[in-house]
Amino acid sequence: MTKEALLMEETKDNILQTPLWGLHKNLDARMVEFAGYDMPVQYKNGVKNEHIQVRNKAGLFDVSHMGQVLITSINGGDPAIALEKLVPSDIKGLALGKMRYTVLLNEDGGILDDLIVTRLDERTLYAVLNASRKYADIDYIKAKIGDEIKITLQDDLALIALQGPLAEKVIMDTIMPEVAELGFMNAKYTDYRGADILVSRSGYTGEDGFEISVPNELAEDLAKELLADNDKVWAIGLGARDSLRLEAGFCLYGHDITENTTPVEGGISWTIPKHRRENASFMGANKILRQMKEGVAQKRVGLMPDGKAPIREGVEIFDNTGENKIGVITSGGYSPVLEAPIAMGYIAIDEAKIGTTVVAKMRGKNFSCKIVKMPFVSKEK
Amino acid sequence: MSTNTIYFTDDHEYIQIDEDGIGTVGISSYAQQQLGDIVFVECPNEGASFNVGEEVAVVESVKVASEIYSPVSGEILESNEDLDENPALVNEDPMGDGWFFKISIADESELEGLKDETEYQEYLEEIA
Structure with a gap:
């Protein structure tokens, strides 16, 4: 067997640690390098049990490696005006405390990152960027709209996700008694030991859940309280x-969406509302709007x-005859x-209909697969 | 060759030799632990022949696929069909019910290149 397969602990120099690194070690996590950080890949119960725990009860994730940024305008106006040049969603229209999933686009309509933008006040947006993309995103945003906005990486903050059907109850009993009033894709500050911490109702598991932005020095105490x-x-x-x-059918950046795929091919053109399609005032709009009108050659299924x-x-994926290559697993x-x-992957549009039988070729053998609807699993409540 | 002897490869496969000189191959306890939850094992077909070091099986955890290399040259006599229904046997009992396949040993001298139990334990301490 190969060393990679065995998830060997990395002994890389200059590897970064999140504020919860010591907690992971105390919990006997198996650590791996991810986006430059020493991160827990699993704890003693193993991936399968941890997965089921989140679906049935609740689980806590350290996502402090992700990039938390503040975006403010230089002239005192709304930074959303400038940001909308780079993302195709409605940011100007975000009400206070509302959040929205969107994508950062290049000139060809390719996706440079996916991110969630929250409006903190009329002059301030907060966004969470993928760990592997945060520095590149900041450079790109500065290069394109740096004369209109200021973007600041908040590396004094940790980010903790609490996900699962019991997450609300746990937050209610610990840090935020009024959490039931917080709707999905809404964020609100609450006091934690004298500090303002931002609690948002969102996540990456398909379950109800929260992400909590907390000062580094309070992160371990908060995590322990939630894990009690x-x-x-x-x-x-x-x-x-x-x-x-x-x-849950969510994209992993760098795999299911990349700079070579557009939101249309990626099946996330719902991020682009009608008025933004009409105005066509975002990066890559030409190609994206043309694809929306004329269709795409391949899409994510x-x-x-x-x-x-x-x-x-x-x-690689082939058609039912096993002869013609029609796509690839991402x-x-x-x-x-x-x-x-x-699995998910990109498949030629003619073969991408739900119910189509296709063939995956692996280790010299053919494996029959069906194109299915996502999500694969959805919460039943 | 002594009976009921077990040998290990550097890649964490084991081969247990029974009194008839037949080898039973699987992965070590250390390997299953490192791989985590095993969800699928692709075993070789009976009657197929493999050379030492050749890819002979695949074990899949939730996260990754990993190749199993044959510790010796020989012919596959039996594959563990229980793994089709219950691949978690590899986690639960890697050196027992979680075996992958039985193989005839074409050249006993190939066993000399493998580690015995003591050497394997020392090797695990080295790489830890």
Whole structure:
């Protein structure tokens, strides 16, 4: 077996640590390098059990490696005016405390990152960027709209996600008694030991849940408080974070969406509201609007293999005859809830209809798969 | 060759030799622990022949696929069909019910290149 497969601990120099690194070590996490950080991939219960814990109860994730930025305008106006040049969603129209998922675009309509933007006040936006993209995003935003806005990386803040059906109850009993009033994709400050911490109702698991932006020096205390009832809440590693988001049909940046895919191909053109399509006033609008009108050659779909073998990223997909290559897998793994392999990938548009049978070629063999609707698993409430 | 002897590769496969000189191959306890939850094992077909070091099986955890290399040259006599229904046997009992396949040993001298149990334990301490 290969060293990578065994998830060997990295002994890399200059690897970064989040404020919860010591907690991970105390919890006997298996650590791996991710986006330059030493991060927990799993704890002692293992990926499958951690995954099920989040679906049934609640789990805590350290996502402090992600980039938390503040965007303010230089002339005192609304920074959304400038940001909308780079993202196709409605940012100007975001009411106070509302959040929105969007994408950062290049001139060809390719996706440079996906991010969530929150309006803190009339003059301030807060955004969370992918860890692997944060420095590149900031450079890009500065280069394109740096004469209109100021963007600041808040590396004095940690980010903790609490996800799962019991998350609300846990937040209510610990840090925010009024949390039930906080709606999905809304954010609100609350006091924690004299500091303002930002609690938002959002996440990356397909469950109800929260992300909490907290000063570094309070992060471990907060995490321990949320983890106190270890029947309700477990610490969850990046392994289950990935299997949870895959079941929920969410894109992983750099895999399912990249600078070579547009929001239309990626199946996320719902991020572009009508008035922004009409104005066409965002980066890459020409190509994106043309694709919306004329269609795309390929698009992102969900796939389920008929057998039990997982099909992984990079596996090539062929049509039913097994002769014509029609696409490639961009994320693939195993669904602990369905107890079956699941995957997503880009497939030629003629073969991308739900129910189509296609063939994955792996290790010289053919594996029959069906194109299916996503999410693979949705919460039943 | 002594009976009921177990050998290990540097890649964490084991081969247990029974009194008839048949080898049972699987992955070590250390390997299953490092891989995490195993969700699928692709075993070789009976009657197929493999050379030492050749890719013979695949084990998949939630996260990754990992190749299994044959510790010896020989012919596959039996694959563990229980793994089709219950791949978690590899986690639960890697050196017992979680075996992958049985192989005839074409050249006993190949075993000399493998580690015995003591050497493997020392090796694990080295790489830890």
